[in-house]
Amino acid sequence: MARLNVNPTRMEQTRLKRRLATAKRGHKLLKDKRDELMRQFLEIVRHNLELRKKVEKALQKAHRSFTIASAVMSPEMLEEALMYPKQSVSLELCTKNIMSVNVPVYQFKMKSDDPAEIFPYGFATTSGELDDAVLALSQTLQDLLELAQSEKTAQMLAQEIEKTRRRVNALEYVMIPQLEETIKYIRMKLEENERGNTSRLMKVKDMMLEEQRQKNIRQDQEIYEAHCLSFEAKK
Amino acid sequence: MYKIAVIGDRDSALGFKALGLETVFADTAEEARAAIHRLAAEDCAVIYLTEQLAQEIPCDIDRYANAVRPAIILIPGKTGSLGIGIENVNKAVEKAVGSNILKNE
Numbered sequence: 001m002a003r004l005n006v007n008p009t010r011m012e013q014t015r016l017k018r019r020l021a022t023a024k025r026g027h028k029l030l031k032d033k034r035d036e037l038m039r040q041f042l043e044i045v046r047h048n049l050e051l052r053k054k055v056e057k058a059l060q061k062a063h064r065s066f067t068i069a070s071a072v073m074s075p076e077m078l079e080e081a082l083m084y085p086k087q088s089v090s091l092e093l094c095t096k097n098i099m100s101v102n103v104p105v106y107q108f109k110m111k112s113d114d115p116a117e118i119f120p121y122g123f124a125t126t127s128g129e130l131d132d133a134v135l136a137l138s139q140t141l142q143d144l145l146e147l148a149q150s151e152k153t154a155q156m157l158a159q160e161i162e163k164t165r166r167r168v169n170a171l172e173y174v175m176i177p178q179l180e181e182t183i184k185y186i187r188m189k190l191e192e193n194e195r196g197n198t199s200r201l202m203k204v205k206d207m208m209l210e211e212q213r214q215k216n217i218r219q220d221q222e223i224y225e226a227h228c229l230s231f232e233a234k235k
Numbered sequence: 236m237y238k239i240a241v242i243g244d245r246d247s248a249l250g251f252k253a254l255g256l257e258t259v260f261a262d263t264a265e266e267a268r269a270a271i272h273r274l275a276a277e278d279c280a281v282i283y284l285t286e287q288l289a290q291e292i293p294c295d296i297d298r299y300a301n302a303v304r305p306a307i308i309l310i311p312g313k314t315g316s317l318g319i320g321i322e323n324v325n326k327a328v329e330k331a332v333g334s335n336i337l338k339n340e
Binding site: 049055066070091111118133144149152156159 | 324
């Protein structure tokens with residue numbers, strides 16, 4: 001693992017240590033976030049899959065009835081029958097926060113609660129299959145909306161999980177080892193400097209002692225010689 | 236207050252009209268694309284799109300994948316399911332987990 005390109009100083013080391021602590025805390029938090037997101041996601045996606053199968057089956061049934069209806073009735077009649085719907089649906093959109101992902105929550109309201117209101121036509125000129133088709137559709141509406149909600153949620157969570165996982169891995173396998181490596185490098189470098197300094201001091205001390213010793217010897221020599229000289233003079 | 240819209244060919248979408256959903260008839264990818272962008276700009280929270288049309292305009296659908304609104308949901312058209320909807324769910328699982336762990340359920 002490559003280490004960062006920094007000066008091996010004590011200040012840099014302190015700074016990096018602080019960064020490492022932050023990175024480790026962030027890593028732990030993100031890992032927790034990922035795990036929780038995954039748990040929620042799996043729950044939602046299982047539900048979603050079931051719902052989708054159910055809805056697709058129901059819609060296919062509705063389409064079948066509708067196709068028969070359109071075969072029995074002329075296209076103009078069909079168009080006319082459905083031209084002005086009596087029922088209308090409006091949607092309330094709230095957002096729910098799942099681990100800081102804003103997912104939609106839908107609440108829909110029908111304009112009227114009467115279940116017969118879904119047939120906007122008279123029964124005299126239309127075929128029974130059309131009734132079947134419209135009824136089947138209206139029965140799936142609730143599921144359809146739930147499907148929309150859970151599918152959108154699953155999509156958004158999947159995206160967020162991917163992003164979070166990438167960040168967790170980046171921290172775990174790049175950022176943190178790099179910082180640790182760099183801190184170790186600085187520590188080694190500083191220790192090496194320290195050792196170099198100590199041995200230099202020892203050397204200097206030795207040199208100074210040696211110098212002192214030589215000086216003492218020289219002084220002793222001088223004193224001795226002076227002594228000898230005066231001794232000879234006295235003689 | 237938001238609307239719910241259905242985009243599809245005439246036969247697939249007409250039935251939804253009776254329920255009071257906003258229906259847009261589109262027979263070509265071009266029409267569907269225009270409809271999606273128009274509805275997204277308006278106050279439309281959920282767009283149901285037939286798989287037959289969806290398979291021709293994946294880029295335009297991906298564009299709204301990250302936004303809260305609109306949610307573009309694929310439904311089978313009159314000719315039946317193409318399996319794209321299920322495929323998308325599986326893709327999401329693969330994206331999140333790394334491999335599809337729900338395939339055998």
